[in-house]
Amino acid sequence: MSRQVHFFDQPERFVAGTVGQPGARAFYLQASSRGRVTSVLLEKAQVAALAERIEEVLDEALRRSGGEAPIPAVAPAELLDTAPLDLPLEQEFRVGTMALAWDARDECLVVEAQAYVEESEDENEAEVFDDENGPDLLRVRLSGAMARVFAKRALDLVAAGRKPCPFCNLPLDPEGHLCPRANGYRR
Numbered sequence: 001m002s003r004q005v006h007f008f009d010q011p012e013r014f015v016a017g018t019v020g021q022p023g024a025r026a027f028y029l030q031a032s033s034r035g036r037v038t039s040v041l042l043e044k045a046q047v048a049a050l051a052e053r054i055e056e057v058l059d060e061a062l063r064r065s066g067g068e069a070p071i072p073a074v075a076p077a078e079l080l081d082t083a084p085l086d087l088p089l090e091q092e093f094r095v096g097t098m099a100l101a102w103d104a105r106d107e108c109l110v111v112e113a114q115a116y117v118e119e120s121e122d123e124n125e126a127e128v129f130d131d132e133n134g135p136d137l138l139r140v141r142l143s144g145a146m147a148r149v150f151a152k153r154a155l156d157l158v159a160a161g162r163k164p165c166p167f168c169n170l171p172l173d174p175e176g177h178l179c180p181r182a183n184g185y186r187r
Helices: 044-064 144-159
Strands: 005-009 013-019 026-033 036-042 091-103 108-115 137-142
Touching (some): 013 144, 026 137, 036 108
Parallel strands (some): 005 137, 036 091
Antiparallel strands (some): 091 108
C-alpha cells in the first residue's frame, strides 16, 4: 500500500486537543485548512515532548538569527486558539515517531508525525521504507508565531489533566489512589 502524506503549508489551524475525561483522555493533533481536516492520535507524553521541543527549537532559531527571525518570544495573545477539535473527529493514524526542524530559508517550523509501525519479530528483517512505501505522514509547516501558539496550547492541555499526588507525584484518580509512598494505602 502506498504512503499517504497529509501536507499543510501554513494551515488555518494546527492544534493539540483531547476527547474524554482526565484519566481517560485521547490526545490528537489536528491540522485544518480550506475545509480539509486531518486528525492523528498520539500519547500525552508525545504531546508534551513535542511542545517542549518546539519551544527549544524556536528559542534556538531566534538565538542563531540574532533576534532577526520572525519568531515571537511568547505566544501572541490574539492568535491563541481555545476552541475544541473540529468534528467529526476521524483518526487518520496513530503517531509513532515525530520530527521537527526550523527551515531558515522559508523561516518556518516543519513538524512531521509519522504513523506507528509495529516492529518485526525477526531482528534480522528490518523494514526499509522508501518515500513511496513508508508509513503515512502528517507534515505541517508553521510560522514562528503559529508554532508558539501551538506549543502554549499543548503545554496547557497536558497540565490540565489529573492533579498529582503530593507524596508520589503520580496522577490522582477520582476513585482513589494507591500511593506507592504509603505502602499501597488509599489516599
